[in-house]
Amino acid sequence: MPIDAAKALAAEPRTGEISWTTKDVQLYHLGIGAGANPDKDDPATDPDELRYTLESRLHVLPSFATVAGSGAPGVISGLSMPGVEVELAKVLHGGQTLEIHRPLPAEGTATATNRLAAVYDKGKAAILVLRTEVADADGPLWTNDAQIFVRGEGGWGGDRGPSTRLEPPAGEPDRTVERPVRADQALLYRLSGDWNPLHADPEFARRAGFDKPILHGLCTYGITLKAVVDTLLGGDVSRVRSYSTRFAGVVYPGETLRIRLWRREGSVRVEVSSVDRDDAPVLADTVVEHS
Numbered sequence: 001m002p003i004d005a006a007k008a009l010a011a012e013p014r015t016g017e018i019s020w021t022t023k024d025v026q027l028y029h030l031g032i033g034a035g036a037n038p039d040k041d042d043p044a045t046d047p048d049e050l051r052y053t054l055e056s057r058l059h060v061l062p063s064f065a066t067v068a069g070s071g072a073p074g075v076i077s078g079l080s081m082p083g084v085e086v087e088l089a090k091v092l093h094g095g096q097t098l099e100i101h102r103p104l105p106a107e108g109t110a111t112a113t114n115r116l117a118a119v120y121d122k123g124k125a126a127i128l129v130l131r132t133e134v135a136d137a138d139g140p141l142w143t144n145d146a147q148i149f150v151r152g153e154g155g156w157g158g159d160r161g162p163s164t165r166l167e168p169p170a171g172e173p174d175r176t177v178e179r180p181v182r183a184d185q186a187l188l189y190r191l192s193g194d195w196n197p198l199h200a201d202p203e204f205a206r207r208a209g210f211d212k213p214i215l216h217g218l219c220t221y222g223i224t225l226k227a228v229v230d231t232l233l234g235g236d237v238s239r240v241r242s243y244s245t246r247f248a249g250v251v252y253p254g255e256t257l258r259i260r261l262w263r264r265e266g267s268v269r270v271e272v273s274s275v276d277r278d279d280a281p282v283l284a285d286t287v288v289e290h291s
Helices: 007-011 024-029 049-054 062-066 074-080 186-192 202-207 217-232
Strands: 014-020 092-101 108-121 125-136 138-149 177-180 241-246 256-264 269-272 280-290
Touching: 007 108, 024 049, 024 062, 024 186, 024 217, 024 241, 049 269, 062 092, 062 217, 062 241, 092 217, 125 202, 177 217, 217 241, 217 269, 217 280
Parallel strands: none
Antiparallel strands: 014 108, 092 138, 092 241, 108 125, 125 138, 177 256, 241 280, 256 269, 269 280
């Protein structure tokens, strides 16, 4: 069987050192649209945008944690774990959960520990949950859970896992913002470490069932968190405590994202869709918890 759940869950965690610099943070921020905010008259020099792009005043959007160290993201690295042998073309990123233990430094060195926390049998597919825990000399920094959806690899009678579906937000959103995605957004974003050819190679994308390369789900994830921070959290990245989403659909470079925001006590509910495809869902069951 391509996925041996018992072997995968019993495998020893993998631990290694990661490091990042201000340049890595700046490149990530540019990859999710920093310096191109359509709400600003001159976004490249706007003080609010310079916090993401200028090293002398740099702060770190928490979603940078998904690429810190420039290693393979969970959707790829999880496929190299013991007990997992599947084709990359069958794999999609199903969801992401990030817990922030303290604000991320603009440069640093830390220890990352990876393990498969769960393997779920969804019948026609399997879901792998790769957990990454990162700490530096001062203690824990963040915990990442990547939910990896593997088509055609379920059906062995295993645990189906919990439902991650939430009740739809009630009422009209408190804010709605739109964020254009550049035609070359995926090519820029992949320089932060996600080299999956699904996002750049038309032939590979067609083999995976898409008309053309799609945007990284984690790029949309970052664009969305930046919109939440800039719109409802006063631009203060340190207020983010956790951020979870389910990837409900794809985004093609060149489209525009419609991001709907509902304020809650200590959190923001978010729904993201594609303006260009009649509000086709992109991110669902999305929650940003904050101080």
